[in-house]
Amino acid sequence: MLTTFGEYIRKHRAEKGLTLTQLAAKIGMDSANLSKIENGRRSFDEKRLKSLSQALEIDIEEIKMEYFSDLFAHKLYHSNCSSETLVLAEKKVKYLAQKSAKQGKITF
Amino acid sequence: MLTTFGEYIRKHRAEKGLTLTQLAAKIGMDSANLSKIENGRRSFDEKRLKSLSQALEIDIEEIKMEYFSDLFAHKLYHSNCSSETLVLAEKKVKYLAQKSAKQGKITF
DNA sequence: TTTGACTTGTCAATATTGTACAAGTGTAAA
DNA sequence: TTTACACTTGTACAATATTGACAAGTCAAA
Numbered sequence: 001m002l003t004t005f006g007e008y009i010r011k012h013r014a015e016k017g018l019t020l021t022q023l024a025a026k027i028g029m030d031s032a033n034l035s036k037i038e039n040g041r042r043s044f045d046e047k048r049l050k051s052l053s054q055a056l057e058i059d060i061e062e063i064k065m066e067y068f069s070d071l072f073a074h075k076l077y078h079s080n081c082s083s084e085t086l087v088l089a090e091k092k093v094k095y096l097a098q099k100s101a102k103q104g105k106i107t108f
Numbered sequence: 109m110l111t112t113f114g115e116y117i118r119k120h121r122a123e124k125g126l127t128l129t130q131l132a133a134k135i136g137m138d139s140a141n142l143s144k145i146e147n148g149r150r151s152f153d154e155k156r157l158k159s160l161s162q163a164l165e166i167d168i169e170e171i172k173m174e175y176f177s178d179l180f181a182h183k184l185y186h187s188n189c190s191s192e193t194l195v196l197a198e199k200k201v202k203y204l205a206q207k208s209a210k211q212g213k214i215t216f
Numbered sequence: 217t218t219t220g221a222c223t224t225g226t227c228a229a230t231a232t233t234g235t236a237c238a239a240g241t242g243t244a245a246a
Numbered sequence: 247t248t249t250a251c252a253c254t255t256g257t258a259c260a261a262t263a264t265t266g267a268c269a270a271g272t273c274a275a276a
Contacts, residue, residue, distance in 0.1 A: 002199055002200065002203045003203075004204070019220080020221070020222060020223095030266060031221090032223075032268080032269095033265075035221095035222060036224080039223080043264085045264085064187060064193075065189060065192065065196060068183060068184065069196035069200055070200060071183070072197035073200030073201045074204070075179070075180075076176065076197070077201050077204045077205065079176060081173060082169065083198050083201060085176050085177045086177070086194045088174075088177035089181045090181075091110055091177075092112070092177055092178060092180075092181030093184050095110045095111075096112075096181055097185065127251085127253085128252070138236060138237080139252090140235095140254075140255080143252095143253060143254055144255080146253095147254080150233090151233085
């Protein structure tokens with residue numbers, strides 16, 4: 001199912017039968033702010049991804065994927081960039097990996 | 109050619125035969141900071157993309173693509189996310205577009 | 217009409233980022 | 247040499263953005 005990150009949290013919170021206050025407490029934040037996050041009025045702090053994955057018992061890799069794809073999608077959407085940008089991004093990830101591998105060799 | 113955004117600026121600056129100081133002046137910034145940007149020690153401020161595109165006489169769409177793909181690539185690389193994330197991101201862009209189209213209808 | 221879940225606005229505190237400037241390296245021409 | 251120029255790097259300070267906290271609200275069910 002396709003959702004924004006806020007919708008994703010809300011869906012999983014509902015599945016666990018947690019209130020905003022309960023989930024907020026589990027991840028150490030104010031329930032009013034969590035409400036804003038679920039409604040897309042505020043962004044979720046990357047540092048709390050791990051604790052969110054534990055509170056909702058979701059695989060951290062899945063949560064990260066939801067989180068970052070949401071981030072990228074919003075940036076793309078608001079900057080009116082072609083989605084070709086994502087293709088380029090994938091190539092650049094490989095370029096970065098290769099580059100740091102080379103640098104690794106040099107230091108030895 | 110595949111490059112980081114810093115390398116991309118440097119390449120085009122060289123093609124135009126501009127010094128750091130000259131290009132920095134054109135886009136209203138300190139040459140020391142531009143040097144850091146070209147060397148990947150600092151990020152380029154999105155607000156200056158337009159003026160950069162004018163200074164280097166490059167299509168703004170191309171520059172935006174280079175800029176955002178670089179941003180995404182670094183995030184992905186440092187967060188160790190699967191590149192599937194980018195596929196999801198593309199779907200989410202469409203989801204956002206569709207969502208705002210619906211909201212648009214409602215307001216009328 | 218009370219309670220609990222949620223939403224929204226505001227603002228100080230905090231964190232992040234940008235800017236400017238000083239002081240450096242390296243190189244090449246005078 | 248030494249002067250000049252392109253570039254790099256470190257580090258404060260300023261400007262911005264994000265976060266946390268709380269008050270005050272809506273709404274629905276009991």
